[in-house]
Amino acid sequence: MFLLNGERRHCVDVSDRGFQYGDGLFETIEVFQSKPLFLPRHLKRLQKGCERLLIPLPELTLLEDEAAQLCVGVERAVLKIIVTRGSGGRGYRQPDSIVPTRLLGLHPFPQYPDCFQRDGIVARFCEQRLAINPVLAGIKHLNRLEQVLARAEWRSDDVQEGLMLDYDEHVVEGTMSNLFFVKNGVLHTPLLVNCGITGIVREIVIDFALCNNIVVCEQQFDKQSVLAADEVFVTNSVIGVWPIRRIDRQCFGVGRITRTIQQGYAQAREADTKL
Amino acid sequence: MFLLNGERRHCVDVSDRGFQYGDGLFETIEVFQSKPLFLPRHLKRLQKGCERLLIPLPELTLLEDEAAQLCVGVERAVLKIIVTRGSGGRGYRQPDSIVPTRLLGLHPFPQYPDCFQRDGIVARFCEQRLAINPVLAGIKHLNRLEQVLARAEWRSDDVQEGLMLDYDEHVVEGTMSNLFFVKNGVLHTPLLVNCGITGIVREIVIDFALCNNIVVCEQQFDKQSVLAADEVFVTNSVIGVWPIRRIDRQCFGVGRITRTIQQGYAQAREADTKL
Numbered sequence: 001m002f003l004l005n006g007e008r009r010h011c012v013d014v015s016d017r018g019f020q021y022g023d024g025l026f027e028t029i030e031v032f033q034s035k036p037l038f039l040p041r042h043l044k045r046l047q048k049g050c051e052r053l054l055i056p057l058p059e060l061t062l063l064e065d066e067a068a069q070l071c072v073g074v075e076r077a078v079l080k081i082i083v084t085r086g087s088g089g090r091g092y093r094q095p096d097s098i099v100p101t102r103l104l105g106l107h108p109f110p111q112y113p114d115c116f117q118r119d120g121i122v123a124r125f126c127e128q129r130l131a132i133n134p135v136l137a138g139i140k141h142l143n144r145l146e147q148v149l150a151r152a153e154w155r156s157d158d159v160q161e162g163l164m165l166d167y168d169e170h171v172v173e174g175t176m177s178n179l180f181f182v183k184n185g186v187l188h189t190p191l192l193v194n195c196g197i198t199g200i201v202r203e204i205v206i207d208f209a210l211c212n213n214i215v216v217c218e219q220q221f222d223k224q225s226v227l228a229a230d231e232v233f234v235t236n237s238v239i240g241v242w243p244i245r246r247i248d249r250q251c252f253g254v255g256r257i258t259r260t261i262q263q264g265y266a267q268a269r270e271a272d273t274k275l
Numbered sequence: 276m277f278l279l280n281g282e283r284r285h286c287v288d289v290s291d292r293g294f295q296y297g298d299g300l301f302e303t304i305e306v307f308q309s310k311p312l313f314l315p316r317h318l319k320r321l322q323k324g325c326e327r328l329l330i331p332l333p334e335l336t337l338l339e340d341e342a343a344q345l346c347v348g349v350e351r352a353v354l355k356i357i358v359t360r361g362s363g364g365r366g367y368r369q370p371d372s373i374v375p376t377r378l379l380g381l382h383p384f385p386q387y388p389d390c391f392q393r394d395g396i397v398a399r400f401c402e403q404r405l406a407i408n409p410v411l412a413g414i415k416h417l418n419r420l421e422q423v424l425a426r427a428e429w430r431s432d433d434v435q436e437g438l439m440l441d442y443d444e445h446v447v448e449g450t451m452s453n454l455f456f457v458k459n460g461v462l463h464t465p466l467l468v469n470c471g472i473t474g475i476v477r478e479i480v481i482d483f484a485l486c487n488n489i490v491v492c493e494q495q496f497d498k499q500s501v502l503a504a505d506e507v508f509v510t511n512s513v514i515g516v517w518p519i520r521r522i523d524r525q526c527f528g529v530g531r532i533t534r535t536i537q538q539g540y541a542q543a544r545e546a547d548t549k550l
Binding site for chain 2: 002004010011013016018019020022026054090092093094103105129142143147149150151152
């Protein structure tokens, strides 16, 4: 079910710059018991992204109302919000007056096996790299060919996620997730200044760690640092927190800090459902 | 006027991966007297792009027929062809069986003042950089935020084009064109291995130069090399060959080799209309 600029439609004009150039942004949000979880955080990130891309953000109350409308009676789903620069302009030049397109859509919540969260998943390092582009780093824009090509590197269901490096050999994130690892009791996560997306769950995990005496180290790491970790996990708004039990041929246990983080995220999630 | 998968429609499903991720390619073609010019070259580039992105190319004869159909009775226009990976798949993962979307659309041919081609245009160096990403270099894919942001840097009609560098300080191309410069009688153009689009007119210009005893040097150049040039020009399928008379505060004459290239392109264009 979709709401396109407030109307129940699922077709967008081919002149929309989202279709022509990937000129827009998106948010992927867990819906639970009619509630889009962590919506203010998602809308804040959307707002920052719109500022960076010079797209006027649709009224926040409008987005909130339409999200609420779509989610009525929905037990569990994925809400995707897309905002584009709309139609118009000549070529890459934007229209003098931008009328953004907004699309809210509900999608089925994927049914992942319990063992992914409990025992961990299998990941691999991808060949496809993330280009270094600080202007676009952090924001969840629509230019996602790198992720599409990285994901196309494997078809087997034996692997659940691919980890991506940038062209400076730094590990950045998964194709659809942020990455964390634990070494000597310290929680590490890549600094996302050159590429990557600053995830909402990533943010929640960092906040939780800092409030619970877990030292957090945010910097640039190479492949070896990740492979030498004691514990590794990935995060996003749909999977929550998944431990990684193997990357290529390197195995990992599901450690104490990962479990603590999973519990912390579960608590944050539960608190949010009650708001 | 649009043909979407062969039907007269101008609305695409919001689940199309072209809209979701910029997961596709495009061609921009001059139409003259009912003929899409240099169509085989454009379709060959589209084919190479589809191979790189692992998108099955729609039947070439289908694209040719639909292009011909759209162009009947059209004196002059711009034909844009978009091919996407269609809908389906879960997230970035592509569908097991890809049904590409093809869109052909006619757009008005822009009316540029004669003086652009005759006396040259004004350009500026952009702040926005092109990210280094060899896998995506050369192909005309839909992930165009860098060009959108570069073009947003100026609004004034006093400037016609912006020149973009990569993050290694190499000048690559214009926001909507390829770049050439002449120094000491040698034609130079950036080597497009890390980013940029290998233009059709760029190709024709290089072929013409090589056939007419003009030495062509394709390598990586810094800003200073361009600013120290004797002549500078830009190319694309809609503008043809435009001399640059000024980049920021550096002025250039319209030189002999640029004029020769303009004539050469005009001849190639005329020959193509007669095919």
